[in-house]
Structures are given as structure tokens and as C-alpha cells.
Amino acid sequence: MASQLQSSRINRRWRWFANHMATVLAVGATIAVIAPLVAIFLDLVYKGASSLNWNFFTKTPAPVGEMGGGMLNAIVGSAVLLGVASAMGVPVGIAAGIYLSEFGRGTKLSNLVRFTADVLNGVPSIVMGISVYALIVAPEKTFSAFAGGVALGIMMIPTVARTTEEMLLMVPHPIREAALGLGVPNWRSVLSITLKTALPGVITGCMLAFARVAGETAPLLFTAFGNPFVSTALNQPIEALPLQIYVYALSPYDEWHRLAWAGSLVLIVLIVVSVALVRLVTTRGVLKGAS
Amino acid sequence: MGVGIEVNLLNAWYGANHTLEDITLHIPANEATALIGPSGCGKSTFVRCLNRMHETNPIAKVTGEVKVGGVDIYSETSAVEVRRRIGMVFQRPNPFPTMSIYDNVASGLRLNGFRVRRVLDEVVERSLKHAALWEEVKDDLKKKSGASLSGGQQQRLCIARALAVDPEVLLMDEPASALDPVSTAKIEDLIFELKSQYTIVIVTHNMQQAARVAERTGFFLNGKLIEFDSTHKIFTNPSDKRTEDYITGRFG
Numbered sequence: 001m002a003s004q005l006q007s008s009r010i011n012r013r014w015r016w017f018a019n020h021m022a023t024v025l026a027v028g029a030t031i032a033v034i035a036p037l038v039a040i041f042l043d044l045v046y047k048g049a050s051s052l053n054w055n056f057f058t059k060t061p062a063p064v065g066e067m068g069g070g071m072l073n074a075i076v077g078s079a080v081l082l083g084v085a086s087a088m089g090v091p092v093g094i095a096a097g098i099y100l101s102e103f104g105r106g107t108k109l110s111n112l113v114r115f116t117a118d119v120l121n122g123v124p125s126i127v128m129g130i131s132v133y134a135l136i137v138a139p140e141k142t143f144s145a146f147a148g149g150v151a152l153g154i155m156m157i158p159t160v161a162r163t164t165e166e167m168l169l170m171v172p173h174p175i176r177e178a179a180l181g182l183g184v185p186n187w188r189s190v191l192s193i194t195l196k197t198a199l200p201g202v203i204t205g206c207m208l209a210f211a212r213v214a215g216e217t218a219p220l221l222f223t224a225f226g227n228p229f230v231s232t233a234l235n236q237p238i239e240a241l242p243l244q245i246y247v248y249a250l251s252p253y254d255e256w257h258r259l260a261w262a263g264s265l266v267l268i269v270l271i272v273v274s275v276a277l278v279r280l281v282t283t284r285g286v287l288k289g290a291s
Numbered sequence: 292m293g294v295g296i297e298v299n300l301l302n303a304w305y306g307a308n309h310t311l312e313d314i315t316l317h318i319p320a321n322e323a324t325a326l327i328g329p330s331g332c333g334k335s336t337f338v339r340c341l342n343r344m345h346e347t348n349p350i351a352k353v354t355g356e357v358k359v360g361g362v363d364i365y366s367e368t369s370a371v372e373v374r375r376r377i378g379m380v381f382q383r384p385n386p387f388p389t390m391s392i393y394d395n396v397a398s399g400l401r402l403n404g405f406r407v408r409r410v411l412d413e414v415v416e417r418s419l420k421h422a423a424l425w426e427e428v429k430d431d432l433k434k435k436s437g438a439s440l441s442g443g444q445q446q447r448l449c450i451a452r453a454l455a456v457d458p459e460v461l462l463m464d465e466p467a468s469a470l471d472p473v474s475t476a477k478i479e480d481l482i483f484e485l486k487s488q489y490t491i492v493i494v495t496h497n498m499q500q501a502a503r504v505a506e507r508t509g510f511f512l513n514g515k516l517i518e519f520d521s522t523h524k525i526f527t528n529p530s531d532k533r534t535e536d537y538i539t540g541r542f543g
Binding site for chain 1: 342347372373374375376378381386387388389402403449452453456
């Protein structure tokens with residue numbers, strides 16, 4: 001009896017130790033994940049915030065040697081490019097995800113589509129730029145916002161498709177049966193019940209894809225090309241924040257370096273704000289107790 | 292009003308697995324019919340053949356004839372049409388989690404394109420009253436998700452959802468097996484009420500439940516219908532030795 005008590009006390013001490021050990025490891029891992037993000041953000045604020053002023057958001061770039069000037073052209077251009085990219089990547093990606101999860105399960109075509117999406121995800125972004133250059137820019141004989149948007153849109157498709165598939169697969173089977181059992185046609189059940197149930201996850205996938213392409217430079221080099229003036233025309237070259245940051249950062253001028261830092265800060269803040277906005281809009285009206 | 296169901300030489304397969312063999316029976320209108328038998332005997336597959344849910348599984352196959360109110364559901368109509376006329380309540384409550392209580396009940400009509408507000412309000416209230424849930428939820432109809440209710444309430448919500456499309460037959464696949472005794476009693480009371488207006492087929496593991504709610508009982512074993520008779524006869528004087536062994540608890 002006494003020895004049993006003794007051993008249970010040792011056990012208890014060991015459990016205490018193991019428990020706290022696990023907590024320390026988990027907290028440490030969390031810090032390791034968050035630290036780089038915080039470090040980058042603080043560095044950007046430190047180096048970029050001082051160059052941020054009203055002119056940055058309202059003026060186009062000033063000629064070399066002149067002070068001031070801003071990135072209005074790039075901010076507008078990024079918005080246009082991401083609009084085109086999302087208009088293309090989100091619907092195609094979601095439709096492909098629905099096919100993979102709901103209609104093509106186990107078929108040869110769906111395996112092929114899934115494999116293609118995974119390979120597409122791994123294609124270097126510069127290659128995407130060259131492909132779109134060959135497909136759209138060369139035949140049209142002009143760089144254009146449309147070509148840039150298409151390059152980014154194609155890059156969004158695999159992420160959106162695969163996350164949509166995963167999220168739809170997580171919807172419990174009995175929910176689908178409930179809809180079919182009510183005499184709802186299958187397509188209707190997929191759109192109004194399964195997709196709707198999985199929507200928060202699907203939107204997260206879209207935002208991930210959006211945030212990823214928002215920072216892409218390489219696919220835009222041969223497609224959107226850049227433009228020192230504010231433009232919203234789809235058939236004209238257009239500026240983008242990452243593109244302008246790239247050009248400014250490589251330049252020999254201190255003023256441009258400062259603007260590049262400020263541009264990076266603005267790019268990150270814009271991405272965070274747009275992701276947060278979409279979240280806010282799409283989670284409005286969620287019911288009490290909904291899961 | 293309910294309609295009768297005539298089943299002739301029904302056979303069903305999952306892949307190479309022959310789960311139902313030559314089932315022939317007649318389920319009368321406006322009665323509750325219970326199907327009992329050990330796990331894996333085919334009774335769930337049988338009810339899923341009655342509203343063509345069986346075929347939603349890609350490896351499933353079915354042959355034979357099922358006539359509901361005189362219409363052969365496999366040759367004379369579509370699966371969607373069949374399921375509109377034959378409601379189903381599943382083993383585990385499965386309300387749509389993103390929908391309010393109101394929207395859950397209205398879903399069958401709405402998803403089929405019906406949107407007249409005033410009529411929907413009426414149907415929702417009537418169905419919830421029918422399912423004995425109205426008093427408990429009438430203040431939170433549009434505020435709470437269907438998934439926020441208790442298990443027993445969720446199951447009654449699913450019954451209300453099935454009733455809202457005004458079916459002629461209600462299939463219940465072990466509707467109380469995931470519920471506590473109080474909720475089970477409520478569901479059984481409900482079956483008693485509902486059979487004046489609907490034909491009810493209930494699969495159950497619980498023989499007392501079959502004896503309490505059903506006029507007729509069928510005993511399934513290894514994919515075959517061993518005996519089908521009045522519940523009284525099955526439980527007091529079964530004609531087949533295997534039925535007697537099962538209900539006296541000698542196996543299964």
C-alpha cells in the first residue's frame with residue numbers, strides 16, 4: 001500500500017513535468033511561427049512609415065531627382081489586376097473544387113484534374129508569366145492589365161480548387177442525404193446545402209489564394225509590364241505594387257528605396273484589410289449555435 | 292393521406308454484396324409498419340429502396356418492383372419526384388447546420404423553388420406543431436440554428452422538415468436510436484399521432500418500440516424477409532422458428 005502510494009507520487013511528479021514540458025514546447029512553436037511575421041511587419045513600419053504621407057496615395061511617381069511623388073498608379077493597378085484575377089480564379093477554382101468533391105469522386109478525370117492542379121500549384125510564377133506572354137501578350141502585340149490578371153488568376157485556381165474540395169469533403173454525409181431525402185435535385189443540394197455549409201472554409205481558401213497572388217511580381221513582368229500613369233484600361237499596360245517595389249528597390253536612388261519600403265508596408269496592410277473585410281462581410285448574420 | 296406500398300421481388304446489392312433477396316410484401320396505408328432484425332440484416336437497405344436513396348451510393352444496384360399508391364417508383368417516375376412524395380427521417384438527427392429552425396423546416400419547399408412568405412409561415416407552424424416542437428421553439432424560429440437544439444429536439448425538427456413537403460409516406464430509419472428515453476417516448480407518441488395521416492415505415496432495433504407503435508411487423512434476417520404479420524401475431528405466436536428465437540432474445 002505504502003509503496004503504491006510512493007509510486008503514484010512519482011507518477012504525479014512525472015506527469016506534472018511532462019504536462020508542463022508539452023505546454024512549453026507548444027508555446028515555443030507558436031512563437032517561432034509568429035515571430036518572423038511580427039519581425040517583418042515591425043521592420044516595414046520602421047523603414048516605411050516615415051515615407052508614408054498623403055502624396056503617397058494621391059500622386060503618381062515623381063521623375064528621378066525630384067522629391068515626393070507617390071504610388072497611386074500602383075495601388076489602382078494592383079486593385080484592377082486582383083479584380084481581374086479574382087473574377088477568373090475564384091469561380092473557376094470553386095467550380096473545379098465542386099467537381100472534384102461532388103461529381104467526379106473516384107473517376108479518372110477527377111484524378112487527372114487533381115494531379116494537374118497540384119502540378120500547377122508548383123509551377124514557378126515566372127513560368128506562368130512567360131506562358132501568358134506567349135498566349136496573350138505576343139498575339140495581341142501589347143502588354144496589358146488583362147494579361148496580368150489572367151496570369152494571377154491562373155495561379156489562384158489550384159489553391160481555390162483544392163481547398164474547396166477539402167472543405168466540401170468535410171461536410172458530413174448525412175447533411176447531403178437530408179437534402180436528397182427531401183426531393184431536392186442533386187445540383188441544387190450541392191449548391192444550396194453542401195457548398196453553403198462549407199462556405200467559411202471555401203472563403204478562407206479564396207483569401208489565401210488572393211493574398212498569395214497579391215504579392216506576386218514575376219508573373220507581371222512580361223504581362224502587366226508597369227505604367228507610370230494611373231490607368232484602369234484592361235488593354236493597356238498597368239502598374240502593380242509588387243512590380244513598382246521591385247523596380248524601386250533595384251534602383252540606385254535613396255528616395256526610391258524609401259518609397260519601396262513604404263510600398264511594401266502599404267501592400268501588406270492592404271492585403272490584411274481586404275482579407276479582414278471579406279471575413280467581416282461573410283460572417284455577418286451567422287446564427288446562434290450554428291456550427 | 293397516406294398510400295399503400297407494394298413490393299414485389301425486390302433485390303438489392305452493394306457491390307458484390309447481395310443485401311436483399313426477393314423481398315415481397317404489402318405495406319398498408321395509414322398504418323405504422325415496423326421492420327426488425329439484427330444489425331446488417333438489410334432492413335435499412337430496404338427502406339432506402341422505398342424512396343430510391345439506395346441508389347445514391349455509386350456501387351449500389353437494385354432490381355424488382357416497388358409500387359407506391361399504384362405507381363412504380365423505379366420505372367414510372369424520377370428519383371427526385373419519389374423523394375418528394377416519400378419523406379425520410381434518418382438515424383442521427385441531421386438538421387442543416389447553417390440554417391435557422393424556420394429555414395430548416397421551410398427548406399424542402401424553398402429548395403424546390405417555392406417562396407410565398409405567407410404560405411411558408413403557415414407550413415412551418417403547422418409542421419412544427421405536428422412534430423410536437425412548436426411550443427419549445429416558437430420564440431427562436433429565426434434566431435437559432437437548427438444545430439443548437441438538443442438531440443431529441445433536432446430529431447423532431449427533422450420530422451417537421453420531412454412533414455413540411457406534405458409526403459404520403461414517412462420512412463424512419465431507427466429514428467430514436469440516438470436519443471434518450473424521454474425523447475424516444477416523444478417520438479413514439481408522435482408516430483402514433485402521425486399514422487392517421489401518413490403511412491409510416493419504421494426500422495427499429497428496439498422490439499418494445501415495434502410492439503408499442505406498429506400494427507404490423509416484418510422480421511428480416513440475412514437479407515431475407517422471414518415473416519411479416521400483425522405485430523400481435525409476431526410477438527405472441529410467430530410462425531417461424533427463427534422469428535421466435537430472435538424475439539425471445541436467443542440470438543441477435
